[in-house]
Amino acid sequence: MTRQATAPVLFDLDGTLLDTPRAIVSVLDRVLAESGRPAPPRKQVRATVGRPLAAAFGELLDLPHEHAEVEAAVARFRELFRETVVPEAKSMVFPGVPELLERLRGEGRPLAIVTSKIRASAEELLEPTGLAGHFDAVVCHGMAPRGKPRPDLALLAARQLGRAPEECLVVGDAVDDMRMAHAAGMGAIGVSYGVATAGQLLGAGARAVCDTVPALGETLGVLRSSAVTAPRG
Incomplete structure (x- = not known):
């Protein structure tokens, strides 16, 4: 099997492998309510999913990332996430993801997760x-x-x-995943069942957008390296 046929796939975590965005928004809302500051629009809160927590709370609280209130909000988020979301993690795996990963491994394709979570948070969720x-x-x-x-x-x-x-392909549900792939010289596949819309993902550089895990599996079967050209949409 050639190296092209075993091209690595770099997966985002939240909203790509795990159906966590709604839970993340719920925890964000709770932390923001506890802060006593005016609640940002829900659309703005949801748009921060997938970003580093300090950046998310800096934007939502309109404070510098290193501000003490932002640091406290990040710590509180991690505490609540660990208590309320991590215990439900197994049920949040998108249907078809385990089978897709098994198939890719069977093809000899190296797999990685690339996430904005810190290591401890990613491991406790995985x-x-x-x-x-x-x-x-x-x-x-x-x-x-x-x-x-x-x-x-x-x-x-x-x-x-x-x-x-x-040689690598990035799979993610956020605009930042697509932009990261483009900046790294990698191919990008968007999934529209997470945070961003298909239009947003295509606009950020996705060469294909999938609306289900089975569709993602089909696309990965065609796009075996970033050198392969595919129509957008």
């Missing part, structure tokens, strides 16, 4: 899902100088997999 064993690398916020949408995390994942960036 462990109860039973998905962790499918991945050769888990790359998290803080493991590279810059996070999404900069290319650093994706490039680190490629290095850990021992592959060139141009």
Whole structure:
């Protein structure tokens, strides 16, 4: 089997493998309510899903990322997430994801997770899902100088997999995932069952957008490297 036929796939976590965005928004809302500050529009809150927590709360509280209130909000979010969301993690795996990962592994394709979660948060969420064993690398916020949408995390994942960036494909549900892939010289596949719409993902550089996990599996069967051209949409 050629290297092109075993091209690595770099998956986002929230909204791509796990149906967590609604739970994340719920926890964000609770932390914001506890802050005593005016509640931002729900659309604005949802748009921060997938971003590093300090950046999300900095925007939502209209404060610098390093502000003490932002740091307190981040700590509170992680506490509530651990208490209310992590215990339900296994039930949040999108239907068809375990089978897709099994198939990709069977094809010999290296797999990685690239997430804006810090390492401890990613691991505590992944462990109860039973998905962790499918991945050769888990790359998290803080493991590279810059996070999404900069290319650093994706490039680190490629290095850990021992592959060139141009061989890799990124799969994600957020605009920042698509922008990260483009900046890293990687192909990007969007999934519209998470946070961003198909139009937003295509506008950010996705070469294909899938609305279900089975559709994603079909697309990955065609796009075996970022060198393959595919129509958008």
